[in-house]
Amino acid sequence: MxxxxxxxxxxxxxxxxxxxxxxxxxxxxxxxxxxxxxxxxxxxxxxxxxxxxxxxxxxxxxxxxxxxxxxxxxxxxxxxxxxxxxxxxxxxxxxxxxxxxxxxxxxxxxxxxxxxxxxxxxxxxxxxxxxxxxxxxxxxxxxxxxxxxxxxxxxxxxxxxxxxxxxxxxxxxxxxxxxxxxxxxxxxxxxxxxxKPRETTEAIVGAITGTLATPRTLLLARYDTGRRLQYVGRTTTLAAAASSSVAPLLTAATGEHPWMGWSFSAAWGSRATLDVTLVEPALVGEVGVDVARDSVGRWRHPVRWHRPRADLSAADVTLSTSPE
Missing domain, CATH: 3.30.470.30 (DNA ligase/mRNA capping enzyme)
Incomplete structure (x- = not known):
């Protein structure tokens, strides 16, 4: 047998x-x-x-x-x-x-x-x-x-x-x-x-899923050495309280956006794409991430949104930003 x-x-x-x-x-x-x-x-x-x-x-x-x-x-x-x-x-x-x-x-x-x-x-x-x-x-x-x-x-x-x-x-x-x-x-x-070790670091919100009034997940970014806004990962689904606190801080993108025309995969290996709304890349947030990265530094697993960081400028958040 x-x-x-x-x-x-x-x-x-x-x-x-x-x-x-x-x-x-x-x-x-x-x-x-x-x-x-x-x-x-x-x-x-x-x-x-x-x-x-x-x-x-x-x-x-x-x-x-x-x-x-x-x-x-x-x-x-x-x-x-x-x-x-x-x-x-x-x-x-x-x-x-x-x-x-x-x-x-x-x-x-x-x-x-x-x-x-x-x-x-x-x-x-x-x-x-x-x-x-x-x-x-x-x-x-x-x-x-x-x-x-x-x-x-x-x-x-x-x-x-x-x-x-x-x-x-x-x-x-x-x-x-x-x-x-x-x-x-x-x-x-x-x-x-x-x-799994986790660390706390910062990222810029460049787009969302859901609506501006009730964001569901946040698409995150950092600037590379050429000052291009690079996608680095997406958050897990926001809790209701986190969604409510983030919504007033978001502004719909107007005019040119670095991600105009981009598409984002729903998950690793998936051909399905996300329906996203681009926002002005101004909001910086503190996020919890694990150590899994791809070869260009993107977080391979969804990250956890902790809180907005009004004290930080988006211009200071780069791919080389170190965890704190």
Whole structure:
């Protein structure tokens, strides 16, 4: 009987960076969650939501020649570019098929960062505790002498190592995931913890969704070195109180606007565009952001609006503005 990949085990946010007792920490990669199985010569590679990824990542499929039959892994697909994780390059890879996927595999090769072993020599080992599965995963890498596209995710029970990982935001690491040493792999369950560092900084409001009377989200900007207003991200949906407090501070754009004629994607990888209203880029706000950025410095996840900053001029908010 052919073995079927289980649903991925999931995590819930934790506000504390401290390594909990009885747990191990792993870096949280800015990539694309994937599960992989090699069973009776058949390769299965799917996303967290079940999308078949084989056609988009032929180098991962061909790389399974290094694995023994009856192996299944959980991990993260990543693409490195210029010394950092490049999620936008990975996102572009998802759309490629056939010869263009083969070309992309050569130009922007993906790696599979393995952080869990679900099947070993044809045996389902999801009931094993994390500690035992981790030891088995390490033995697979050493015994098979795995090379690219396979990468072994680090794991530690040392708080000092965790603290070091939390300084890796500049290369695209999103934070840390904590896993109980004694817990089995529970498909679909939120049994892991994830910590993402957040920082406070400033941005300019350049457009909104919703209406001027009741803005729903804010499209944010910063000036580049050429004094061009660059889009850097969008807020989460504003709470009613925040929407009411921001509305009187907004002025509809008149005449030329730096974003005239621009379109904005509704989400990463989505072809849907937002219906936006351009506003005069004068309002500066304090926002809470995580460390995930694309290669040009845009925030990859929606940011949290904290408050207006009437004491700051929009001219002072640049792409090099440091968090406070």
């Amino acid at each position: 052919t073995w079927t990949l289980p649903e991925p085990m999931l995590s819930t946010p934790t506000p504390r960076p401290d390594l909990p007792p009885g747990m191990a920490g792993e870096p949280k990669w800015d990539g694309y969650r994937a599960l992989l199985s090699v069973d009776e010569g058949k390769v299965e590679l799917r996303s967290r939501r079940g999308t078949d990824l084989r056609a988009a990542f032929p180098e991962i499929v061909s790389g399974t020649a290094q694995l023994r039959d009856g192996t299944a892994l959980d991990g993260e697909l990543v693409v490195w570019e210029k010394g950092r994780l490049a999620f936008e390059r990975l996102q572009h890879r998802l759309q490629r098929r056939g010869t263009t996927a083969e070309w992309a595999a050569g130009e922007r090769s993906a790696h599979f960062v393995a952080f869990d072993l679900l099947r070993l020599n044809g045996n389902d080992i999801t009931s094993w505790p994390y500690r035992r599965r981790r030891a088995a995963l390490e033995s697979v890498f050493s015994a098979r002498r795995l090379t690219a596209p396979w990468t072994l995710c680090p794991s530690t029970t040392d708080q000092d190592v965790v603290n070091e990982w939390l300084t890796w935001g500049a290369v695209g690491m999103e934070g840390v995931v904590y896993k109980s040493l004694t817990e089995p792999y529970r498909p679909g369950a939120r049994g892991w913890l994830k910590y």
